[in-house]
Amino acid sequence: MQRVRRLAPIVTVALLTGVVLAGCRSAPDVAAYVGSDKITEEQVDDIVNDFAAKRGTLTPEQLAAGASQTLAREDVVMTLVLQEVCEQFQAEKGFASVPVTPAQVAESGNLPVGSLWAQERATLFSCTQGMPEAAPVTPTEAELKALYDELVAIGAADPAQAPFETVKADLAQNQDVLGAIANQRLFADAMKSSDVTVNPRYRPLELPLLTARGNEALISVPLGEGGNNAVVKAPATAGAPLVPAS
Template sequence: MRARRLVAVASVAVGLVALAGCRTEPGVAAYVGDVRITETAVDAIVQELATASPAPQAPGEPPAERPEFRRPQIVSTLVLHEVCQRVSADKGYRAQTPPEPEQVRQALGLAPGSVFAQRQAELNSCLSGLPVGSPVAPTQEEMTDLVEAGKTAGVIPAEVTVEQAAGQLDGDQLRRALAAKKSLGDAVGDYDVTVNPRYRPLEFPVLSFNSDAPAVSVLLGEEGTGAVTDVSTPDPLPSVEPTDGEQVEPQPGTVDG
């Protein structure tokens, strides 16, 4: 059996742990501390991606297909963008690579000036400065979950046992992904992240089998099934609204979506 090689999605990922209490109000996709990530900010990026033209192709090549991005993917990018900025500021972490929005834009097949490409590039740069702990060996439960995810994604044959798959999957790449998930999840445990029930569970992939099949993910905010629940509405908080795509230093109570 040859399981497909795991593909790293990012150098590290930020793990978020929701604190006690539940917050929600109409028009808010997620909270990070006292900052709201609004549905308006998400809508603006959804509209951009829906109307954007694919990146130009070389002469003679067929037109590129328009990239598809799910709404939760946009929300997780905006949440992580804010969290990473806060973690870096509080801990004194410095990005190891500069933002490269043009490179991200071309890799994702987005149109010039894409706000989403800018936000993703800023996030990638910020994540490059976050430390990763020592490699962590997967538990039996983690390996079982990983193999089941691979079978669901169709990249591991159904007849392959966990023991057979572990021999090929358990390596430095997987152990570093588990280390990033653990150490960074612990590091940002004090950040108050709350996600709108419609997006739960909201996860960020640290390692993937392919673009549509996460292998190791970090939970952002609370667990849940996406069902809407009745909760109290808090007082209004600072909003997150889209900008023209320029990189902006984060200010207390605001974030650029």
């Protein structure tokens, strides 16, 4: 089963100003809580501002390869949350990190060399690449139906021409689907004891695991409120269609 090697960027959502967290974990200057640890808005500011200051160092080759000159705060919050979750999971399971350098991340991800963003991504990838392999799975009927419903919603499946009962066996054998569900369960396991709360301005915050050609979300792991092991919207990789054409 293929291991998660990188994290796809989430779809940027509009920022809401003046929103305060509800309940006891309510500090407005906190972007997210992971257990007793806080990810502050100041940390996010530092990474975003450093990226803006160093984007001028992007090479023509990086720009030609599609290097982004902006950095979404949601992406930063997701990375910092996943760092904390992975490190807690690592302490629980005892797996070793795989060395990944900021320079490697900057080169492969077309990021400014020496940026805090490249450093944070390297820290995350070092941990996630050491995670145990996702166990092979047999998808449940509910998981397959949830995926099928998302395919219908984006127009990738036509219930009149290809009803669920006629395509579920194909979905259940699709390697992209199996890999996404396996990794979804693995990350859901990692999230169980993490107790993540995300500031409302960054919700919904989801880790995409399978995305459609138009970047429509199919399977993801929600981070924070809303449950952590439901198959939900999130951007499938380009390739053979998941549902055969009629």
